[in-house]
Amino acid sequence: MHSISYYQEKMANHFSQIVANKEPKNLYEPVRYILSLGGKRMRPVLTLMATEVFNVGCEKAIPAATAVEVFHNFSLIHDDIMDDAPLRRGNQTVHEKWDLNTGILSGDAMLILAYQYFENYEPKIFQELAKLFSKTALEVCEGQQYDVDFETRDDVTIPEYLKMIEYKTAVLVGAAMKMGAIVAETSEDNANLIYDFGLNLGIAFQLQDDYLDAFGDPETFGKQVGGDIIENKKTYLYLKAMEFANEEDKKQLLDLFSIQPSDNKDKIESVKSIFNTSGASEATKKAIQEYTFKAFETLEKMDVENEKKAILKVFGENLMGRNV
Numbered sequence: 044m045h046s047i048s049y050y051q052e053k054m055a056n057h058f059s060q061i062v063a064n065k066e067p068k069n070l071y072e073p074v075r076y077i078l079s080l081g082g083k084r085m086r087p088v089l090t091l092m093a094t095e096v097f098n099v100g101c102e103k104a105i106p107a108a109t110a111v112e113v114f115h116n117f118s119l120i121h122d123d124i125m126d127d128a129p130l131r132r133g134n135q136t137v138h139e140k141w142d143l144n145t146g147i148l149s150g151d152a153m154l155i156l157a158y159q160y161f162e163n164y165e166p167k168i169f170q171e172l173a174k175l176f177s178k179t180a181l182e183v184c185e186g187q188q189y190d191v192d193f194e195t196r197d198d199v200t201i202p203e204y205l206k207m208i209e210y211k212t213a214v215l216v217g218a219a220m221k222m223g224a225i226v227a228e229t230s231e232d233n234a235n236l237i238y239d240f241g242l243n244l245g246i247a248f249q250l251q252d253d254y255l256d257a258f259g260d261p262e263t264f265g266k267q268v269g270g271d272i273i274e275n276k277k278t279y280l281y282l283k284a285m286e287f288a289n290e291e292d293k294k295q296l297l298d299l300f301s302i303q304p305s306d307n308k309d310k311i312e313s314v315k316s317i318f319n320t321s322g323a324s325e326a327t328k329k330a331i332q333e334y335t336f337k338a339f340e341t342l343e344k345m346d347v348e349n350e351k352k353a354i355l356k357v358f359g360e361n362l363m364g365r366n367v
Contacts, residue, residue, distance in 0.1 A: 044095045044354055050088040054112065055081070057105060061113075062156075073137045073149040074156070077116045080132045085362075086219040087112040092358070093223025093237055096351045106163035107172055107222040113160070114176070115215060117153035118183055120146050125191070154180075164226070171225045179218040186211025197297075199277050201286070205246065208279075213245025230346065239341045244359050247334035251363060253278040254327050257315055269311035275300045279330065283323035292317045335363050 058078045065071040087108035094104035122128075123136040124146050130136060138146030161172045189207040193199045220241035224234035256271045257280055271278050277300075284296055296317050299310055318324050338359055342352045 044092065044351065045101070047088060047092075047358070050091045050101065051084055053091065053101070053105070054084050054087045054108060057109060058112070061109065069141070069145060070149055070152055073120075073141055073145055074153055076140065077120060077131070077137055077149075077153075078113070080134055082132055084112060086115055086215060089216065089219040089241060090223040090226075092355075093220040094227045095223075096237070096347055096355065097224055097227035097229040097233065099227035104223050104226045106160040107226050108219075110157040110160040110172075110176065111215070111219045111222065113153050114157040114180060117150045117157065118187075120150040120153070122187070124150075125187075168225060168228070172222055175218055175221060175225070179214050182210045182214045186214075193277055196277075199282065201279070201282050204277070204279060204282055208249040209242065209246055212249045213242045216245030216248070217242035232344075233346055236341045236345045240338045240345075240355065240359075243334045243338035243341070244362065247331050247338065247363060250279055250327060250331045250334065253280055254324070254331065257311075257318060258324065269307065269315075272311050272314045273303075273307045275303075280318050280323050280327050283326045284318050284321045287323055287326070288317060288321035292321060331363065335359060 061078070062071045062074050090104050090108035090111055091101035095101050119131060120137045123131055124138050124143065128136050129139050136146075137149060141149075158173065158176070161169050161176070164172060186207055186209070189203070190211055193204070193207065217238040218241070221234050221238040224237050253271065255268075256278070257269060259268050261268045281296070281300070285293060288296060296314065299314055302310070304310055339356055342355055345352060
């Protein structure tokens with residue numbers, strides 16, 4: 044197996060080539076642009092890594108890994124339109140750099156392009172990849188809808204929130220890993236177990252994102268710390284605070300999440316204080332740990348060499364030890 048940086052470089056080189064010089068330019072240039080913004084490319088890296096876990100060279104998984112990343116970026120273009128977001132990874136979003144119609148159409152093209160990459164495989168593998176991809180893509184849309192619905196609800200429960208982040212974020216992480224297993228033609232048990240590994244790691248990753256949004260280091264987080272608080276997002280931290288806080292703090296939290304002050308500094312500090320005193324911060328850290336351990340438990344059941352299990356475990360530990 045190779046290093047994460049090796050897989051990242053392999054995918055970066057590949058993305059620099061796709062849709063190059065395709066016409067019409069105004070359709071494909073935004074596709075090239077969003078893919079050039081980089082990021083950690085965690086999902087395609089996981090597809091390549093999973094293929095090598097099952098003793099097949101990662102080259103065979105490049106089309107599947109490309110499909111995963113193209114789909115992920117398609118969803119980002121449309122998410123940014125829905126959120127009216129001006130920036131993505133520190134750069135202008137597609138609909139800001141071009142216009143709304145271009146963002147919608149280029150995003151649509153990316154969804155179709157993603158499916159086309161599966162055509163590189165023989166029928167049996169193609170069918171398995173396409174079936175998993177269709178299921179996952181629909182779940183991501185369902186997760187996004189839950190997220191939109193929750194914005195106007197004051198009665199969101201913890202199980203509902205966990206289902207939302209599972210669908211919106213974690214299923215694509217699980218699918219990325221299972222695609223590597225499908226390409227490697229390993230057993231169905233192994234494919235399902237590595238999916239569960241990715242799914243639980245994806246939930247832990249999103250919960251940690253919730254936590255870092257409030258308590259991350261502004262120098263390293265890469266996004267505005269307190270962004271979820273400013274936007275009144277009912278994250279796991281918020282829901283746990285509403286569960287644990289005394290009546291006075293609950294009332295204050297509800298009041299704080301109903302306002303949009305011109306200066307958010309006091310609001311952020313007040314909310315973070317309630318997150319800490321209520322025990323919500325600790326409960327969130329515990330949940331992150333539980334889902335990480337759940338991911339590691341699935342590794343033990345996998346029929347691969349212990350050395351490969353150890354590599355996946357180190358990857359998970361590094362992911363959960365991040366501060367960005």
